[in-house]
Structures are given as structure tokens and as C-alpha cells.
Amino acid sequence: MNANEREEVIQVTDLRRVYGGGFEAVRGITLSVARGELFALLGTNGAGKTSTMELLEGLAPPTGGRVRILGHDPYEERAAVRPRIGVMLQEGGFPSELTVTETVRMWAGCTTGARPTGEALELVGLAHRAGVRVKQLSGGEKRRLDLALALLGRPEILFLDEPTTGLDAEGRMRTWELVRELRAEGTTVLLTTHYLEEAEELADRLAILHEGRIAVSGTPAEVTAAQPSRMSFELPEGYFLGDLPPLRELGVRDHETTGRTVRLRTHELQRTATALLLWAERTHVELRSLDIRSASLEEAFLHIAREARQDTGRTPHDGPRDDRAASTAAGKEAAA
Ligand SMILES: Nc1ncnc2c1ncn2[C@@H]1O[C@H](COP(=O)(O)OP(=O)(O)OP(=O)(O)O)[C@@H](O)[C@H]1O
Numbered sequence: 001m002n003a004n005e006r007e008e009v010i011q012v013t014d015l016r017r018v019y020g021g022g023f024e025a026v027r028g029i030t031l032s033v034a035r036g037e038l039f040a041l042l043g044t045n046g047a048g049k050t051s052t053m054e055l056l057e058g059l060a061p062p063t064g065g066r067v068r069i070l071g072h073d074p075y076e077e078r079a080a081v082r083p084r085i086g087v088m089l090q091e092g093g094f095p096s097e098l099t100v101t102e103t104v105r106m107w108a109g110c111t112t113g114a115r116p117t118g119e120a121l122e123l124v125g126l127a128h129r130a131g132v133r134v135k136q137l138s139g140g141e142k143r144r145l146d147l148a149l150a151l152l153g154r155p156e157i158l159f160l161d162e163p164t165t166g167l168d169a170e171g172r173m174r175t176w177e178l179v180r181e182l183r184a185e186g187t188t189v190l191l192t193t194h195y196l197e198e199a200e201e202l203a204d205r206l207a208i209l210h211e212g213r214i215a216v217s218g219t220p221a222e223v224t225a226a227q228p229s230r231m232s233f234e235l236p237e238g239y240f241l242g243d244l245p246p247l248r249e250l251g252v253r254d255h256e257t258t259g260r261t262v263r264l265r266t267h268e269l270q271r272t273a274t275a276l277l278l279w280a281e282r283t284h285v286e287l288r289s290l291d292i293r294s295a296s297l298e299e300a301f302l303h304i305a306r307e308a309r310q311d312t313g314r315t316p317h318d319g320p321r322d323d324r325a326a327s328t329a330a331g332k333e334a335a336a
Contacts, residue, residue: 006034009070009157009188010056016064017051017212025051027212028065033205035156038179038189040199042297043209044305049192050090052209053161056190057087069157083112086155088146090162096135100126100145103134104152111153120148125174139166147175157188164198176201196297206297208304215304220297227295227303228253229269231276235260236285243283250275261289269294 010033017026025048033039041049055062058074058081067074074081094103101117108114121127124144129137137145143166150158160179164172172195179202183189193199199206200220207217216223235241241262247255251268266272273292280287 008032009035010039010190011068012052012056012065013067014065015052015055015062015067017048017055017060018063025212026055026062029209029212029214030065031207031214031217033188033190035188036183036186037204038183038191038202040203040206041190041192041209042194042196042199042206042301043192047209048212049209050161051212053159053190053192057085057159058082083153084156086150086153086158088150088158088160088163090165094134094142094145097133099131099133100137101130103145104148107149108152113154114152115154120152123151123178124148125171140168140171143167144171144175147178151182155187157190158182160189160191162192162194164193164195172198196301200297208301210304210307216300223300224295224297227299228265228267229292229294230263230265230299231269231273231290231292232261232263233276233287233290235262236280236283236287239283239285245275245279247272 010031012029012031015026015029016024018024027048029048029052031039041052043049054060056067056069056074058069058078061075069081070084072080074085098106100121104117104120108117108120114120115123118127118130121130124147126141126144126148129141134142134145143163147160147163150160163179164175167175176198179189179191183202189202191199191202203220205217205219206223207214208223209215216226235244235257237260241257244262247264250266250272252264252266252272255262255264257263264272269292276287
């Protein structure tokens, strides 16, 4: 293979998952992840992140579509895929009477070419808890044990389902550092998380899921670029909105006022901010409580969540406006 060529180790095409009761949790997801890349799956609660991860991990067969992990079907060709991947599920579940060391040894017994137990515990910062029974570990320590087990077989692809949930700030930083090191060594990582700063810190690319579909995807910079920046300030005493330069002409997309506070959203932050600050200087007034912030991943996420809330307000008969698959789901709902 050409050195510049992207080796796609995760390929997902039009993936679908329908649960027993007929609920469509994954509704046509297409994505690919290159070797050595860190891809983050974000989404509102119930968006379908875990349902998607489980299909990629080969824990269940898809209802429709295609998954290839390292060129294999992870469900049909489990024996070929399993030794090359590491999986950290959302909820581990170990025999609670075993000690940390015994748990790792037990797991190592089922893993080809396992790391030494001490090394695995060292990696996740659990070496000092080696002799402690699993039931005595804190929630965060159990997450770290989960991670140690996922790393035991030196996987080529690491699936991490909410790896830092329940960790304190130091534990989270430590996990981020470890994930960065693994990536630097060439490990491909697929991560789900509710911490947007985690995705912003770690991800090369990401997708935000909503109701089983990818609502937006790209690099963190691409995803945030589509969102407006925000600016807010207090109107000086004796001044009104109409005294400001015409906001539309400054690139302002929309604005609202509460009392004397003006909040606006703009795609041209520099132009808007410069014009308003120059106006304040010319007018010899101070824009108090001035706050200017560029768009963030949080903004993109909240935008999607807001749209989701508005959608929830619709009746099934209204149906989503422009999506055939979603109309089918709404139709099912209406029929139920
Ligand atoms: N076994 C199941 N049977 C029926 N529905 C299920 C099942 N498992 C999950 N679901 C539903 O599928 C949808 C997606 O769930 P999933 O756990 O994949 O979402 P998620 O994005 O991982 O959510 P969270 O962020 O809350 O962990 C939810 O509406 C959930 O209730």
C-alpha cells in the first residue's frame, strides 16, 4: 500500500439495528476510520452510540448494512477479529470476590499475547490496588480495571464506550494521556463520550448522532465552524438597541435582549465585535459585562439537542420533514 494511502480499518455502510420490539435504534450510519485515527461518537442520550458500538464489536449482527473491521465481518468472523481488538464496555461486570490481580490474570488466560499483569495495571494507574477485591474498588477504579482488560492484548483497534465516566479530574487526564500514547503508537481508537471537551481534546474526527443517524461529522474544527459565535454585553444607560450600528449589516444572524443585556450570534465574529467596540469608543461608552466567545463543540451539540427537543414537540402524524427512513419510523409509531 502507498504510504499516503488511508488504510480504513473500520468501514461501516448504511448500518441499521432494530431491536426485538421493532424499535429502530440505528438508522443508516455510514462512516470509516483510518488506522491510527481517533474517532469519537457523540450524541444525546439514546442516540444510538452503544447500539452502534456493539455492532462494530461483533456482539450482535446488524439488521441491515455492512460492517468491516480490519477487513472482516466482526460478527460472522469473530475468531479473526476478536484477538486484534480491545473492548471496554459501558458496564464491565467482574466477579466481585476476585482481587484486581486475579481478575487481570483470569482475563489474560483468554487473551493471546497478553501484557504482563503488572504492566497492564501500571498503565491505568491501578498497581497500588493489585491485592484489593473488585467489590472494594470505587466506580472510577472499576472503569480503570475495565480499561486495563481492554488493553491486555495490545489491540490494533480499541473500542472505548464512555471510558472516563465516573473518573475524577485527575483520573480523566490520566486516561486522556494514556489514550494519546496508544494513538501515538498507532492504535486506532473508537470512543463514545458525553464529555465534549474529551472529544475536542482527543478526536481526529467525530460524529454527533441523533436518533440513530449521523447529524453532523468531521474534524472538531469542521463541526464547530458551522456554528455561530456568541457575543453579549449590557447596553449603556440611556441607549437603546436602535442606537447601535445596524446589526444585520455587521453579520449578526440573530439577537435577543433581556433588560439591558444584548445577546447576539454571528458567523463573522471579528467584524461584529470590531464594529460594536468602535461604536462604543466613538460614543464614549463602556460595554459592560462584555463576553465574546467563538463557537465550540458544545455549541454544535446543543444546536442538535435543541432541534431534537423541537422535533419531540411534533406529533407522529407530522413526521420528520425530509427523511424517508424517519418517516417510516414515525409511521410505525403512528400505527402502534
Ligand atoms: N435491548 C434493547 N431493546 C430495545 N431498545 C433498546 C435496547 N437497547 C437500547 N435500546 C434503545 O435504543 C436506543 C439507543 O440506545 P443506545 O444505548 O444505543 O443509546 P446511547 O446513544 O448509547 O445512549 P446513552 O448516551 O444514554 O448511553 C434507545 O432509545 C434505547 O432505549
